[in-house]
Amino acid sequence: MRKHRAIKKLRKSLPDSPGTRISTLAAYLRNEKSPTIKTLQSSNIIYSPEENIENQLGLAVLEDIKIAISETKLKRTDQARLSMNVLSASVSGNCVKQLRSKLSLAKKLGVPARRISSGFTLRNKISKTISSSQVYTKRKVRTDALSDANKNLIHDFWCSPENSHPTGNKNDVKRVRIGPKKYSSHHVQILEKTQSEVFIDFKNKYPSVKVCQSLFERCKPYFVRAASTKDRVTCCCRYHLEIKYVFKAAMNNLKTCYQNLPSDTQFPVYASVTDMCNATLCNPNENGFHDKKCLDRNCPNCGVKLLNFSNEELKTDDSSENINWECFEYINQNTKHGPKKKLMLVKKNTKPGLMVQYLQKLLGTFPAHNFRAKWQNNQLKHLVTNLPQNHVISVHDYSENYKCKERDELQSSYFQKTEASLHVSLLYRHAILEVDGVESTLEDPYIVTENFFVISEDEKHDQYFTFQVQKYISEYLSSISCHVHTMHEFCDGCSCQYKSRHCLGHLRKSLDELGYNNLIRNFFETSHAKGPQDAAGGLVKNQTDLAIVRGTATIQNAHDLFEFVKSNLSVPKSSHCKRRLFKYTENINRNFRMFYKPIPGIRSVHQVVVDNDHLLIRSLSCYTCNNCLEGNINECENTNIIGTFSPISIVPEIGTVDEDQTDETDIEVPIYELVSKSTIFAVLCDDDEFDYYLLKAQTESYQLQSRETDSWGVSYQPGTNVIKGNYFMQGENPLHFKMIKRKYGLVPSNSCLYICTDVCVRSGEVKLSEDIHQNILKCVEMSTYV
Template sequence: MLHKKPLQKNKLSKTKALSETKSAIKQRLYNERRKQQNLQKDNKKENRRNYMNNYRKRIRADLTSTPKSDEGIPFSNRMDKARSIKKLKQALPITPNKRAAVLSAYVDCNRILKSPGVKKFHDSFEESVEKMAIRNIQDVITSVKHKRNGEAKAALNILTSSVSGENISDRKRATKSLANILGVNSRTLQKGKKNRTKVLHSEHSSFLYTTRKTRSDALTERTKRIVHDFWLQSNVSRPTNNKNDIKRVRISPNVYSSHSCYILEKTQTEVFLQFKNEYPDEKIGQRAFEKCKPYFVRTAQFKDKVTCCCRQHVEMRSLFKSCMQFRKRLLSREGSSEVKLYESLSELVDDTLCTRSANTHQHKISCLDRLCSECGVCKFSMLPGELDESDVQISWERYEYKNVKVKGDKMIRKLVLVRKSSSPAEMFQYLKKLLETFPAHQFRAYWQSKQMKSLVENLPIGHCVTVHDFSENYKCTEQNEIQSSYFQKLEVSLHVTILHRHSVLEYDGKDSTAEEPNIVTEQFFVISPDQKHDHHYTHCVQNLVSEYLKSINCEISVMHEFTDGCSSQYKSRHCMGDVSYSCSDFGYATILRNYFETSHARGPQDAAGGFIKKQADLAVIRGTHVIQSSSDLFDYAQSNLSTTADSSKCSRRIFRYVDSVNRDRDRNFLPVKENRKIHQVRSFDDGEIFVRKLSCYSCQSCIVGNYSTCMNDAQLGTYNKIKMVKESEHNDSDADSNNDEGVDDETNICDFVSNGTIFAVKADDTDCPYYILRASKDPIILRKTATDKWGASYHQGNKVIHGYYFNTIDNNPFKLKLLKRIPAIVPALSVIYICSEVDIDDNGLINLNESLHGRILRCLDHE
């Protein structure tokens, strides 16, 4: 026994040592988890067993219970119903289609449909959630629509606004049906639509969208409102010039808020620093400040630049804004009500004109031209402070001609925007000066565009409308461009013509008749390496268009052309002379050329030319094509851009290539009086045209060609006949008359010009009706074609004078300086006055006076 005790002690100590190992601890944990899992399984089995026992008890209770007395349920219990359904399934066909057909035919029986069970089944099926919701809305509207308190009206407005979404309000029938269902008038739903629009398209909705983006515990509502309004200040952001530039955001499911976009005039950091200077007590960081920015305010981008704007409109709007801001400050100080603070420029223009005609809803031409004695700029009344010529300086902007140095010492005269600082009287007097011509200019721009749209919509059979324009030259680029190629890009000339004609059955697949007209729109491009855009190039384009129309068997008797007022391309005396010979050149019965108002000729033709150049640049950047010449551009465009998208209004694109333009034509003519005021030219016979100050396609007579019975003659004036005389014919007649035995007593004024004579010549410029020159030679008759440094060309046989122009100094029309480095050539017949009393000093300066200026203008009036 004494020997066993130590053995037992050692055995216990050994067991205790083993229980502390990792494997023993892991085994004990595993055993405990197994016990818990087994316990959970036993509990689940017990719960399942209890559930099934309870379920069986309920089934037995249902089978043994008495049948329910509900009407329409013929079964005594559920088992009876199950057995009947089982018998029906066994009797029906096996295939699903036949089963459905048999059941459908059986249920459609009138006796079956009248049974209470089927009727109750249909009623419960049609009782949908939507109908219950509409029923609830009906109940609320019925209870509040006859009440007159504010809460009832607010509830009615909320309900009508909620159900007047785009799915209902855009459909007239749906609106009427919904009004009948809800028991209200259709006008009530229309009012709801207006309320909905106010909520979703207002400044308040944009502010709510901004407040949702920030933390509610970070900024107060007052601070958010201050920041929101600060971003919209005139010195921080401004609206874009594009009315279609709209920003749209989602504020809730299927609910959107929209607003016109604003462009920042400075960086966001500068805006934040300006805010901190004006509101130093507002504690807000830059990131939180930027988060409170309205969603429609964005930074300026390159696409926001607007080009080819009208000088008169840009200058007038800027000046009107400056004048009204100054007037607003005056009225706030003085509190006078004698003058009106105009909200828009059109409101100011209307106040200086007579009321519009009741028939045409337009102002009279005499009022627009400021020839009416009952209206005028005198109706624009001003405050005494606006006529102040004291030392008070205000800042405003206007356009002025400035001498700009380019490429060395060469000086050019350029129109630039100048910021002025002068007295209020000078600014308001300049506004009144612009008001003299602005209404007529605005009306001509609107009228000419309207006439083209009217003509295209009512185009007679056998007539065609073309819109001509030179696109900006395409500059050839390369994917991997070396330095010399970057600074010396080859340019390609691109002329665009938009064609509107009646469809041809053989070519377009659809015929066009007077009863069912089908107008086809095409884009016609002429690509050429010739970069001289003159009337010879335009004549070449006209010839290509005529050949294309003949090739597709499109018989055109009357051609209507619409162009801009560029003098060298479409509106000079040579261009009008070309129109007089166009019928014999192209085979038309009549051709009419209509001119858009100055700086208002932008349209689809500009977009068409830009599309071609953009696609060509993308092809070069992608590396799919190499375009290094005009022929490369033509090949790429013809093979890849001839077809258009199905959604496009343009049917196809036609491309033509011209290697060189024929300029050896005897088509130089004598000047046409006041050709800048002409907006329509109609061919009559070779060398004869009819001109009109404005086009007319609003009356049916002018559309069909009965121009003598125009209904708008009283408003637009009548046609004037002009004889176009070629310069060569005129010079030949002068030479013949000089060779006669009897010398004509009447001597041309150009015969008094000699070397060193200072004289005035007629100019085709509305801003400057004449130019002053100094002759460097006696008048001569050219033996060959000559071109001066200003780009003017004259053919053999023309009588010309070589000399140098004078240019104004500091925009002073009576102080001029001789431009000695740029020789000029002018027609001898353009001389209108010899300035014999003018002396020139050693620096080439001359001084005119008002008396001499008036005599030159009187000579122009007698031309």
């Protein structure tokens, strides 16, 4: 009765008109915020709008299936029967079975009920039977298809060392997508042959595997690609490259020697050069660094002597077979300017003992070289990260001269290109609010990186050019009110630009003129000065070349280059560089003298600090300890690794000081004019194994009237001033020499370095004193040719 009264009351409250009553009820039922409507929807008494859409979609799908069945069920073909099986199995599932709607579904689709039942059976057969599942899920292949084992064999053959090798660059990684948010990556490998040659080698090695070349190439791994010109690696370090070649040959020879050794004999086969070097050193300290005396081979407890080689590896007699290996040597090459020595990779075919001796020689110096290279680069990174306030870092480098080009170039212009000098400096400093929009503080340091370029028509890269760059940088820092207390310079070890006795001797004057309180110059290890500074110079030249090709720029000289880069490249697109600054100078001022006396051991110096009238030099830089970072260099915590500072006096050469003096009264006599017959003198050499050559003169210096070739095969052009004499061969003791009497040599007169006045020849042998030897080495350091 209660429901009846409520329904009666509701009916009376509704409008009398049927249309109005329907619209009123519909509006009420569409009110989704009403709790009553939500309860009705959850009880499945009425449907929500989403459910209505789903029901309409279900009816539409059901109608489409009914049409497809009606068009297919009367056909008598295999394809039609397969289609009916698929349709009946697709609509016959557990949901229909639970609703007990088999008859209703059959009536709706217009098929007999047994068709729905057969659909149930077929569906269970596919989903539950293993063999049937494989038939339906696995693609049927041809009878002569390539097996998985052969595919793996082809894959491994592509990656084998005789066919491909890694690029050596850790950033060369190939990445492919294998699924949603899933990727596979691998280091890129470069083919050493053409793909056809690889296929032919595979067929010769595995003749039983039947595969065509197109299928063979489709099995190539995604990370293996053909070689191209961009894969050529340049500016490699000789020490790293040479020891890699010799080490690889030595390990291959050791594996071969194992066949002739007793089974119980064990000699280590090292996996890398690093493992072999660690075997010759004492254990590192808690920070992972070796002591300086171990790296310099001055430790009695370690050294190359710890390596154990078999007798087969050490053989040098005729009982052993020759082996092939490679190393770098200076080879005489004929050029348009006459014979010249050039460092080249030479293929050797010698006894294994000679190769082992050469490997031992390389291991004597390589660990120290490798450590210095990594240490110096790490010091720069650490200093940039922990740069103190009022300190600035500048990384200097001369980029290769830019050759001015034209879009439409004449044939004759190809060999007559105008060049522009380009010096690159990376500046790291603390941010200034007025300049950078943010202030760097002790609590929140913010380091700004800037690229500073100096462009000039002057093609001579010397200490004067470098000093001009230093002045431009100092003027720029002053213009932005950057108060510099200490300037840290990092550069390579080029003697005529940054590291000669003249460059270092002039640092004291540079400190006064540049306005810094302290100036510290650091040097990278030989052949390890590549970094962002090279990329910065390459970017400028590359963008200029692209502008010329596009026809948007014409670069005919250094000033055109300056105007273009200043207008187009001052604002970088990368977030790593805040801005690019460009300066142009037409000529470099060289009207003042920068000549100073030699600095002993200058080649091994990697840090120079200006201290009043002295220089403090050290074998390595240090910015990882707090004392050195704060300027307390005499309290360094890493002295056992890098050594201590040594004071060096700055002494100008006589007659070359910066005072107002003229050279008209100075009479300079070339040293070669003091050479007479039977004089023993030292000459500069371009040989990495020796610092100098020693000769006994047969003649004084004279000028050649015609082309002449000496007994060593070296030729000189007419007009060359030469000295004729006999070479001395250096013995096991570097101070003992023996004359080579049967061959005479010609040396350029200008290569004469030092005259040994207190030395005499006895039985064709010469013994130099340590003082004379050191004096000759100082002359080698002084030479501008080194």
